[in-house]
Amino acid sequence: MLLSAFISKRFRAHSGQKDGQNGFVSFIAKASTIGILLGVAVLIVALSVINGFEQQLVHRLLSVVPQVEYVAPNKPINNWQSKVALLRSQAGVTGAAPFISVNGMAQYKSELKAVEVRGVSPEFENQVSALNQFTEGRLVSQLQQEDVLLGQQIVNRLGLKIGDPVTLLIPQINQQSNTLLAPKRVSLNLAGIIKMGGPIDETAAFIRLDKAQSVLSFDENQVTGLRLQVEDVFAAHQTAMRVGQVIPDYVYVSSWFRTQGSLYQDIQMVRTIVYIVVFLIIAVASFNIVSSLVMEVREKQANIAILKTMGAQDSTILATFVMQGFTQALIGVILGTIIGVMLALNISELFTWASNLFGDNPLQGVYFIEFLPSKLVWQDIVITVIVTFVLAILATLYPAWQATRVDPAKVLGN
Incomplete structure (x- = not known):
């Protein structure tokens, strides 16, 4: 050699x-x-x-967007406190939180922007989301009754700054005739700006859970969905199907593979x-x-x-x-x-x-x-x-x- x-x-x-x-x-x-x-x-x-x-x-991304969601399609989920505790006790689950989600419009002066209004509980949201890391101003855990957090691109589109008044237009539906009524106007103050980057900043609007319940005429024990944080994000779909069997309500099961899987x-x-x-x-x-x-x-x-x-x-x-x-x-x-x-x-x-x-x-x-x-x-x-x-x-x-x-x-x- x-x-x-x-x-x-x-x-x-x-x-x-x-x-x-x-x-x-x-x-x-x-x-x-x-x-x-x-x-x-x-x-x-x-x-x-x-x-x-x-x-x-x-x-x-997966620290902010829902990893697993159970959404009620017809009527609200009752007694969410006990169901959150039940979900939190399941194997493979690290956190659970309630939420109310509804599409609406954000208005400032004459400008309008479509948003996804999400009512969250400051006490539970930190278990399932790292949104605080990407928020300027008041954090989710500090939300007050009249506060709203908006994505950066919404703020840019409307020409807002922290402290400005914002009006949310929430659609109202007549449950008996299933007809669309005039939207409900909710006056809030911009308390924080979400700076994630990308599409999330275009639609995200966060308010307190009890405020959303009041706007939609829900009881304090009613929500539209439950959200999970799981140990293995790449096994989120399997975890969602397995854990979802313990919920007695009729819900749609969704994981991040449906929204971000592509x-x-x-x-x-x-x-x-x-x-x-x-x-x-x-x-x-x-x-x-x-x-x-x-x-x-x-x-x-x-x-x-x-x-x-x-x-x-x-x-x-x-x-x-x-x-x-x-x-x-x-x-x-x-x-x-x-x-x-x-x-x-x-x-x-x-x-x-x-x-x-x-x-x-x-x-x-x-x-x-x-x-x-x-x-x-x-x-x-x-x-x-x-x-x-x-x-x-x-x-x-x-x-x-x-x-x-x-x-x-x-x-x-x-």
Whole structure:
């Protein structure tokens, strides 16, 4: 192996000379190294961004949006206190809270904006939501009777600031004739602004549960739904179906997979596509090693013949050219890993800098975050490095085997 390494090093030094075919072989070898470098770097950065989105989905979006909901379709849920305690005692559940949800309009002066009004209990909401982390002004746990929290985009649309009066228009339905009545006007004060980023800021409006009960003429023991926080968010649907069986009321069962599941599936689909596409790029770059080694074997036939005449075994010749390809891959992997890791660790700052430079943020108002997240997972790097080396070694086997078939008599005779 030491002899093979020494010969491989001499061959690389000779191929690096810029004369005729030697220079062309050197160019092909460097091109394959650069291809591997770019493939490894791109894969590390892409997977880090995908991991970042998945992390933000769990720790940001799913900490605010309902993970599991039980919604009464016809009549309110009675005695919600006992049912919240019952749900909280179930395995896999970390929190439970009541809520009242109704669609309405927010009005300030002559401006109107459609909102989803959600009446929540300040005492229970912190068990199922991290909304306080994304609220400016008064928190959910501090809501007063005449307070309302609105999303940032609602505030921008209406031209509001904290302390301004806001009117909520709540639709009224005649239960006997099932006809729509004139909306009920509820005067409140803007006490806080929700700054989640993305679609949530366009519709979210929070008021106290007892205020919502008063507006809808509910008893203090009546709500329209119950919300859960679960231990394993990726098993939320199974938990929702199992735990929902203990509720005696007729309710619709909903989990975050129904409201946000397409986003999670998109993230996983993009991960798969990135793996396939980038590994194909690495494979193409690896098989460029085949071209460079085939040309080098043809160029080095006289050297191989002399080595065989001096007693070099086929295994020595084989190992020599395998090391040639392995060295090309090693340089590409090392440099690609360094570049990929550095970019992955700083991609969020680079994205923010580019957005500020061009004055455009493509994530604003589209996704649940307005920055490019990144989470570096070392397992992804290990998998990338191992697969790249495997492809590179496989690419060297055929040219190295061809080198062992050189006939010294024919080559030296010519």
